[in-house]
Amino acid sequence: MPDTNDQDSAISFGAFRLLPKSRLLEKDGAPLHLGGRALDILIFLAERAGEVVDKRELVKRVWADVNVDEGSLRFHITTLRKALGDAGEGSRYVVNVPGRGYCFAAPLLRAAPSENRRAEPVSSLRSLPAPLARMIGRDEAVEKISAELSLHRFVTIVGPGGIGKTSVALAVAHGQLASFDGQVCFVDFGALTDPRLVPGTIAAALGLTVNSDDPMPGLLAFLRSRRMLLAFDSCEHILDELAPLAERIVQEVPELHILATSRESFRTEGERVYRLFPLDCPPQRDGLSMADILAYPASQLFVERIAESLSEFELSEEDAPLVADICRRLDGIALAIELAAGRVNAYGIAGTASLLDSRFSLLWRGRRTAIPRHQTLSAALSWSYDLLPAAESAALRGLSVFVGPFTLEAALAVASCQGISEAEAVEAISNLLSKSLIATSPAGRRLRYRLLDTTRAFVGDKLAESGEAVRVARAHAEYFRYFLHDISIKSNGMQSAGGFLPYADHLPNVRAALTWSFSESGDRAIGVDLAASAAQFFLELTLLTECYRWTRQALASADTVAVDSRKEMTLQAALGVSVMFTQGNTEEVRSAFTRSLQLAQELDDLHWQLWLLRGLHIYLTRVGDFRGALGTGEQSESVARKLNDPTSTLNVEWMLGVAHHLIGNQDKAVQFCESAMDHNPSSQRLNIGHLGYDDRIVALVALARGLWLSGRPDRAVEAARYTVRQAEQLEQPLTLGISLIWTIYVFLWVGDWASAESLIERLIDHAARHFLGPYHAVGIGQKGELLLRRGDTAGGIDHLRRSQATLYATRHRIMTTVFATALAEGLAAQNQSDEALRMIDEAIAQIGDHGESFDVPEMLRVKGDILTQSGRAAEAEGCLQQSLALSRRQCALGWELRGAMSLARIWQQAGRTAAAQSLLAPLVAQYQEGLSTRDLVAAKGLLGALN
Numbered sequence: 001m002p003d004t005n006d007q008d009s010a011i012s013f014g015a016f017r018l019l020p021k022s023r024l025l026e027k028d029g030a031p032l033h034l035g036g037r038a039l040d041i042l043i044f045l046a047e048r049a050g051e052v053v054d055k056r057e058l059v060k061r062v063w064a065d066v067n068v069d070e071g072s073l074r075f076h077i078t079t080l081r082k083a084l085g086d087a088g089e090g091s092r093y094v095v096n097v098p099g100r101g102y103c104f105a106a107p108l109l110r111a112a113p114s115e116n117r118r119a120e121p122v123s124s125l126r127s128l129p130a131p132l133a134r135m136i137g138r139d140e141a142v143e144k145i146s147a148e149l150s151l152h153r154f155v156t157i158v159g160p161g162g163i164g165k166t167s168v169a170l171a172v173a174h175g176q177l178a179s180f181d182g183q184v185c186f187v188d189f190g191a192l193t194d195p196r197l198v199p200g201t202i203a204a205a206l207g208l209t210v211n212s213d214d215p216m217p218g219l220l221a222f223l224r225s226r227r228m229l230l231a232f233d234s235c236e237h238i239l240d241e242l243a244p245l246a247e248r249i250v251q252e253v254p255e256l257h258i259l260a261t262s263r264e265s266f267r268t269e270g271e272r273v274y275r276l277f278p279l280d281c282p283p284q285r286d287g288l289s290m291a292d293i294l295a296y297p298a299s300q301l302f303v304e305r306i307a308e309s310l311s312e313f314e315l316s317e318e319d320a321p322l323v324a325d326i327c328r329r330l331d332g333i334a335l336a337i338e339l340a341a342g343r344v345n346a347y348g349i350a351g352t353a354s355l356l357d358s359r360f361s362l363l364w365r366g367r368r369t370a371i372p373r374h375q376t377l378s379a380a381l382s383w384s385y386d387l388l389p390a391a392e393s394a395a396l397r398g399l400s401v402f403v404g405p406f407t408l409e410a411a412l413a414v415a416s417c418q419g420i421s422e423a424e425a426v427e428a429i430s431n432l433l434s435k436s437l438i439a440t441s442p443a444g445r446r447l448r449y450r451l452l453d454t455t456r457a458f459v460g461d462k463l464a465e466s467g468e469a470v471r472v473a474r475a476h477a478e479y480f481r482y483f484l485h486d487i488s489i490k491s492n493g494m495q496s497a498g499g500f501l502p503y504a505d506h507l508p509n510v511r512a513a514l515t516w517s518f519s520e521s522g523d524r525a526i527g528v529d530l531a532a533s534a535a536q537f538f539l540e541l542t543l544l545t546e547c548y549r550w551t552r553q554a555l556a557s558a559d560t561v562a563v564d565s566r567k568e569m570t571l572q573a574a575l576g577v578s579v580m581f582t583q584g585n586t587e588e589v590r591s592a593f594t595r596s597l598q599l600a601q602e603l604d605d606l607h608w609q610l611w612l613l614r615g616l617h618i619y620l621t622r623v624g625d626f627r628g629a630l631g632t633g634e635q636s637e638s639v640a641r642k643l644n645d646p647t648s649t650l651n652v653e654w655m656l657g658v659a660h661h662l663i664g665n666q667d668k669a670v671q672f673c674e675s676a677m678d679h680n681p682s683s684q685r686l687n688i689g690h691l692g693y694d695d696r697i698v699a700l701v702a703l704a705r706g707l708w709l710s711g712r713p714d715r716a717v718e719a720a721r722y723t724v725r726q727a728e729q730l731e732q733p734l735t736l737g738i739s740l741i742w743t744i745y746v747f748l749w750v751g752d753w754a755s756a757e758s759l760i761e762r763l764i765d766h767a768a769r770h771f772l773g774p775y776h777a778v779g780i781g782q783k784g785e786l787l788l789r790r791g792d793t794a795g796g797i798d799h800l801r802r803s804q805a806t807l808y809a810t811r812h813r814i815m816t817t818v819f820a821t822a823l824a825e826g827l828a829a830q831n832q833s834d835e836a837l838r839m840i841d842e843a844i845a846q847i848g849d850h851g852e853s854f855d856v857p858e859m860l861r862v863k864g865d866i867l868t869q870s871g872r873a874a875e876a877e878g879c880l881q882q883s884l885a886l887s888r889r890q891c892a893l894g895w896e897l898r899g900a901m902s903l904a905r906i907w908q909q910a911g912r913t914a915a916a917q918s919l920l921a922p923l924v925a926q927y928q929e930g931l932s933t934r935d936l937v938a939a940k941g942l943l944g945a946l947n
Contacts, residue, residue: 016084025083040061042094045102059073130170158276189238229256281328329453336454396428398463398472401476403509410480429449481513487503524560542770544581551578624846667710670703696726697727704746705746763779788822821855828862860879864902917943924939
């Protein structure tokens with residue numbers, strides 16, 4: 001250690017003063033006995049404070065040329081730590097860095113001999129507790145508070161229990177030692193139960209003897225002669241007495257500064273409040289790596305505390321997401337994280353995570369050296385709860401019913417059931433917020449409140465003990481019943497879009513209210529009303545499984561609870577939608593839509609009739625009943641005429657256009673759907689987002705496909721890309737899924753394998769993430785088609801078979817014939833002509849159940865190719881002639897060109913080249929665009945071969 005003279009120079013840290021040359025260690029001014037080797041270790045580490053000293057270097061310095069093993073070093077390190085405190089306290093000063101060595105981590109105050117008396121606190125001051133050896137995630141807070149303290153003489157650190165206020169205050173206080181020439185006095189009010197003893201407690205900490213009933217005059221006289229920092233810790237329970245006293249000290253002692261910690265502010269003149277927030281936690285997002293997770297202070301603290309008790313601990317990639325989840329569920333509260341980390345030794349990380357929801361986590365014990373109220377979460381929370389007046393504790397118990405954020409209006413509704421007036425409740429919530437027992441949760445312009453999860457668990461137990469739980473749960477459920485009902489009325493039910501989306505943050509509370517309502521202790525009448533109002537809420541958020549669960553429960557309660565016609569209509573409609581997209585196109589879907597439509601007709605509600613007809617139209621297209629879908633569209637025309645609404649008329653035209661496309665009337669399909677390209681997407685229209693589709697996107701899909709089929713491939717590709725972009729902007733998973741499914745075929749048809757592959761992979765991933773089972777099966781089937789086109793016949797067949805099994809099980813018939821056609825082609829490519837022929841015949845026969853279909857010409861062409869391969873040219877020619885005739889009737893030039901190429905090859909083999917040319921050339925000539933697409937290139941090549 002550098003030294004310019006023979007005199008000793010002191011090193012101060014915490015309550016200790018080390019004089020290396022005198023080989024003396026003092027604690028609170030009294031000599032402290034320490035063995036020679038341990039003292040040598042301390043001196044060497046202090047000389048290189050902040051550095052990691054290698055174990056071998058340390059042994060060489062302390063033992064010189066004597067050979068000793070590492071066990072001797074560990075023994076003397078343990079002795080040193082015990083002398084500096086107990087094992088927990090001493091380890092704050094001497095830190096083990098696994099695999100490297102030891103480090104002296106405490107902040108030091110060095111002074112030359114002539115300055116010793118000025119640099120250290122006067123011996124009468126209560127010693128400043130040692131700071132944490134390393135504080136995580138609080139450097140910015142310490143820096144800002146220190147800056148505030150230099151500009152303003154009274155700073156209070158405010159935050160909930162266990163967040164780390166004391167640790168931050170101690171770090172700030174130690175950092176201020178030099179600024180105040182060591183005159184920093186720490187006063188812990190945590191154990192003080194009698195507020196009248198506040199002045200005496202401060203005086204005792206300063207080393208003053210109190211000989212009068214009023215120590216204030218003597219206290220002020222002593223402080224006026226000093227430049228000093230008073231650090232007041234844990235002040236929340238004696239604020240009524242301490243606040244005026246602190247204000248008076250600041251006013252009358254110009255050189256004195258106060259740094260305080262409290263769960264609420266002093267609210268005095270001159271006070272600056274620094275609110276300490278929880279440690280930043282990793283976000284709830286897929287794909288975070290271990291490095292990403294460990295970049296957040298909460299995770300760093302958790303892992304470091306584990307390593308302190310498990311020296312060989314290393315976090316794995318597998319456990320890293322669990323650490324992120326634990327930190328989030330503990331709201332980044334430092335004490336809670338440390339207590340949870342202390343359980344890993346016993347339960348492992350996964351086991352600790354599984355126990356977080358149990359009440360036992362509130363009882364986990366921390367460091368033995370911690371003050372009692374910081375040894376368990378329950379103790380920390382009891383400290384705050386027990387200080388509350390009756391109205392505030394009752395309000396806080398009631399607030400435990402809320403899951404996630406809640407509004408002031410919701411809180412007042414619950415408080416009213418506890419006999420608290422609105423004025424009292426408003427005041428109580430304000431006070432609970434100032435006492436850090438409630439947190440704010442910003443949501444745009446709307447302020448939300450929330451309880452930290454640990455606080456909610458604690459006061460939830462208090463609510464159960466009070467016997468108020470059922471009454472509070474009922475008030476909570478009733479509030480959300482009326483809240484959602486009002487929004488439903490304002491948004492005109494399920495005919496208009498977006499009415500519920502601004503209130504998505506209420507979702508956890510709606511779930512909780514429904515769960516209670518249908519429980520044994522709940523009220524099913526409330527549950528039925530709530531489920532009817534919540535149906536649109538769930539559908540707008542695309543929570544189809546939840547929508548199904550609650551609407552099914554509500555309708556099942558009709559035997560015991562009266563359900564009026566409008567509520568049943570709403571529930572049946574929502575049931576139909578949710579079943580259709582979660583379980584497939586079952587008869588339950590048709591039954592639900594039909595019953596809901598019947599009720600809408602009885603209520604003479606034209607808007608609901610049109611909405612339900614649209615839902616039925618989608619169902620019929622999905623089961624392959626395209627004629628039935630057209631009939632539903634025509635029925636919708638008469639409803640739209642009665643409404644005399646241009647928007648409704650436009651939507652009905654799109655419904656008709658889609659039906660005509662699927663039946664095979666491509667000229668009418670393009671005619672009805674072309675307006676979707678020019679239509680302003682922001683203008684109001686029939687909201688069918690709850691049915692899984694946006695009406696305009698469905699029309700655009702039909703338009704893109706109709707353009708290719710009618711011989712306009714370039715425009716088809718342009719419309720397909722535009723459709724996907726428009727669907728992306730709507731942020732509706734079902735709508736985007738259907739836009740991908742149907743536009744993929746445009747790229748398969750034109751032969752753009754790269755674009756098709758990109759969209760197929762996106763569809764498969766999208767369907768998996770949103771649990772859209774049938775859509776996922778469609779993506780697998782389309783991948784099979786692409787594999788066939790690229791020559792991987794075996795892979796293509798495997799994908800198509802797996803897809804077909806799911807689609808048949810869910811009655812998703814709109815795709816089964818398409819995939820059956822592709823599968824038949826694949827089987828024929830493997831020379832399995834008989835099975836291929838059986839497959840295509842079954843597909844054609846399936847269309848017979850529901851009338852015409854857009855893909856019949858293609859099925860007939862494929863059958864003709866299979867017959868040709870089997871040597872049955874005459875039958876093949878007849879089949880292909882049928883395909884061409886139907887293509888012309890459907891105005892499907894795309895199919896007609898394919899059929900003509902197949903027939904031209906037969907005629908070429910038979911020597912009828914002129915007939916083949918005259919068949920093919922006029923069709924190629926009709927194309928004014930897309931001349932480089934795969935079919936046209938093939939057709940031109942065939943024409944060249946025929947010349």
